[in-house]
Amino acid sequence: MTEVKDLEALFQARIDAEQKIEPRDWMPEKYRKNLVRQVSQHAHSEVVGMLPEGNWITRAPNLRRKAILLAKVQDEAGHGLYLYSACETLGVTRESTIDDLLSGRAKYSSIFNYPTLTWADIGAIGWLVDGAAIMNQVMLTRTSYGPYARAMVRICKEESFHQRQGYEIMAVLSKGKPEQKAMAQDALNRWWWPSLMMFGPHDSESAHTAESMKWKIKRESNDELRQKFIDRTVQQAEVIGLTVPDPDLKWNEERGHYDHGEIDWKEFWNVVEGNGPCNHERMKARITAHENGRWVREAAAAHASKKTKKKQAA
Amino acid sequence: MSDNPNNWPLWEVFIQSKRGLEHKHVGSLHAADAEMAIENARDVYTRRQEGNSIWVVKAEHIHASLPEDAESLFDPADDKVYRHPTFYTMPEGAKYI
Numbered sequence: 028m029t030e031v032k033d034l035e036a037l038f039q040a041r042i043d044a045e046q047k048i049e050p051r052d053w054m055p056e057k058y059r060k061n062l063v064r065q066v067s068q069h070a071h072s073e074v075v076g077m078l079p080e081g082n083w084i085t086r087a088p089n090l091r092r093k094a095i096l097l098a099k100v101q102d103e104a105g106h107g108l109y110l111y112s113a114c115e116t117l118g119v120t121r122e123s124t125i126d127d128l129l130s131g132r133a134k135y136s137s138i139f140n141y142p143t144l145t146w147a148d149i150g151a152i153g154w155l156v157d158g159a160a161i162m163n164q165v166m167l168t169r170t171s172y173g174p175y176a177r178a179m180v181r182i183c184k185e186e187s188f189h190q191r192q193g194y195e196i197m198a199v200l201s202k203g204k205p206e207q208k209a210m211a212q213d214a215l216n217r218w219w220w221p222s223l224m225m226f227g228p229h230d231s232e233s234a235h236t237a238e239s240m241k242w243k244i245k246r247e248s249n250d251e252l253r254q255k256f257i258d259r260t261v262q263q264a265e266v267i268g269l270t271v272p273d274p275d276l277k278w279n280e281e282r283g284h285y286d287h288g289e290i291d292w293k294e295f296w297n298v299v300e301g302n303g304p305c306n307h308e309r310m311k312a313r314i315t316a317h318e319n320g321r322w323v324r325e326a327a328a329a330h331a332s333k334k335t336k337k338k339q340a341a
Numbered sequence: 342m343s344d345n346p347n348n349w350p351l352w353e354v355f356i357q358s359k360r361g362l363e364h365k366h367v368g369s370l371h372a373a374d375a376e377m378a379i380e381n382a383r384d385v386y387t388r389r390q391e392g393n394s395i396w397v398v399k400a401e402h403i404h405a406s407l408p409e410d411a412e413s414l415f416d417p418a419d420d421k422v423y424r425h426p427t428f429y430t431m432p433e434g435a436k437y438i
Contacts, residue, residue: 052408098388105385112369115351121371122348178368185389327373328347334374 070110071135140303147214153193
């Protein structure tokens, strides 16, 4: 029998050699748990993330925008499924993963607890929220767990249209009437800081960073990714004539990066703890959808078992 | 597996992207039966014309080798370099071989 210590050394050696870990490989229980937490949260975020945008499908300004938004929301559902499937390879049932979301034991990205008040919010979400998510997800295509990495490759391929359609909405509004431009600016004002919060606490405060880096679940830290996002997005805002709502934002020649103002971490933790503007609404919508779908799941299962029996009898 | 009979079984999905190519594993999903699995696979894995044909296989029907057996399982191929064309010395000047 190989000792756990040896197994752990073998496991770490494989990770250090940039080899992927596959579902049937031995892995430390903490690695598995850490992944279940991260991948399921990621899956929940995709699914809950459909709600703020779904809110505007029937009110999209024209047919083109409506078809695009529908396709995007469909993609998010697909992304949720890829991730739930990856999570399942770690030995947890789909049922228990969904239960964890509905009972509030599992978290999802806090960004989706903010409301979508105007059409420009749909632009801001695509541009900023998907933009921030892409930063994280591109990194995760190189994560050490094979099924998670493969899900990420698929997701990243689909994600770039999401960001571009959002930026396009913002660009069009910015070139419109003064009211339309003001609407775009207002959306940027409201979504900028929550988007920066998506990368999570500072590295020094992040509970999981050190271990996740050692195991190469994460490859870049929260602060590194956030900086990358800021550097790219500020330029994009300039191009369409919008102003990033941070008076402390300044190019730092020496660092080769933008310096930025401090994030309101009180707000961040407040939303994480369930007190954001839409936490209750989002959870209620998920629970209702799950309950309303129960009869469909049961009917389909009954139909399938009846069909199987009929086939066996024939 | 959950004991709840209302939980749909897990299916592995294989997609052929073009005629003449192999079916490749793309992921998995839950569905009540094969027909629904194919429809769901269509909706999830071929939204951008990635597919020409879909196979679905109940996950419980897949048998896999164990990673810890890999060494002994694949060992027979380790010392047979003569299975590769580059093993052979060709006479100077011979063409098309």
